Amino acid sequence: MILLATTIFALETSCDDTAAAVVEEGYIVRSSVISSQVEDHQKFGGVVPEIASRKHLENLIPVVQRALEEAGTVYTDLDAVAVTYGPGLAGALLVGVSAAKAMCYALNIPLIGVNHLEAHVYANFLERGSLDLPAVGLIVSGGHTSIVYVSRDKEITLLGATRDDAAGEAFDKIARAMGLGYPGGPEIEKLSRGGDPQAVLLPRAWLGQGSLEFSFSGLKTAVVNYLKKAEEEGREVNRSDLAASFQQAVVEVLVEKTVAAARNLKVSHIITAGGVAANASLRSQLKRRAEENNIHVSFPRVEYCTDNAAMVASAGYEKFIKKDFASLELGVAPALCLKTNGVIL
């Protein structure tokens, strides 16, 4: 028995995945179980919350048990339970938060409330145990597109976010407009291969010099208009070219703004997070542009990019050592944000 290892159990139910994990010392992943509901959602072309909430209830106990089994731990080995309490769907968050409270009450161990967005950043610490800080982080998923600053003591501050649609949402909506499946990111990426990313001229929203905000709504409209016009003219659309051009328009803005933020803040590290950070085109272009500027980029392993509980455990560990515990009155916070102050640009 290792006496000193701190073992955190974590739950994540903020959107479409029920996830549980056991993580030691904030980075040694003993288990990370995700009951992906992608198959259920595929026929609807989007995350369906009623199904999500009901599935969370059905999945929760088996997922918790499997996480403990895979880790080779029992309930009494746990030092604390960390849970995502926002942002996300209220009904879905409630399932995880209620279960976490019940576990903490029964085991008499501390409860830790974790911000889902901060947890995404912590995915970068998993299996590494350390990270070069300070860094600029790009969090990019179906619900979020944000650039953050991660200080030396792991404080996370928001530098800029989307003004309208999240990047992943744009991928999903364009995929649906093109008759592709869900989730849209991997489908667009697949279709893009062999396509010419310069074939269709699409707008990039820079939003003024130095802006770290994003806007993908105009790009979405431009693609919809392009499809509509082609249909009216009876013109065949080269779907690979369109997918590649759309993807390029999203990736280019994400890459340039993230690199610009790192340069302006004079940090030499970029970390990435969120489901869209699994996109191969984003990874290669961000790496290339960063290296040109002597900036190192870190990507979490693909399974830690999408929603998972290991990242929640890692964020929870940080709060555990600071004794930043939640009471059993912890409520869900569907609109939880990141701090915006404290960074001198």
Place this chain on the structure above:
Amino acid sequence: MFEVFTYSSEDTRRWGTITGNVLRRADVVCLFGSLGAGKTTFAQGIARGLGVTANVTSPTFNLVSEYEGRVPFFHIDAYRLHNIEEAYSIGLEEYFYSGGVTVVEWPENIVSILPPVYLRVEILPQNGSARRLVYEPLGKRYEDVLEELKSIAHPGS
């Protein structure tokens, strides 16, 4: 009926603000329009007209976003809902009766829980970024809203 032509997304947002200015507690606005028509842009304008200072983003992922203005502002997006049980299970209809102004995107997905009276606005894309906004009042309250909007659009007439 009342129609407005807008010539840019900023113009569409401005009409949202003009609309938001005349709205009050318990008002409901349903925004119809295809993908990319400008529903969120118009809703951002309404938020501005209600005195919301926070950045209003697409609620597609979260389904409902709540904001504080001179009255509460509830921004609903039913894009991801495909049957009415889903809407019921998350209590969407409660927002209409919670004393704020509610704006609904993709209301066609939740027709049976919409209140009996609301302001219907359809956003029809024209060439480029031009849009035709078609306002249709369902109920006396919204006929009054349209009269106010008409007096702003055609002062003195």
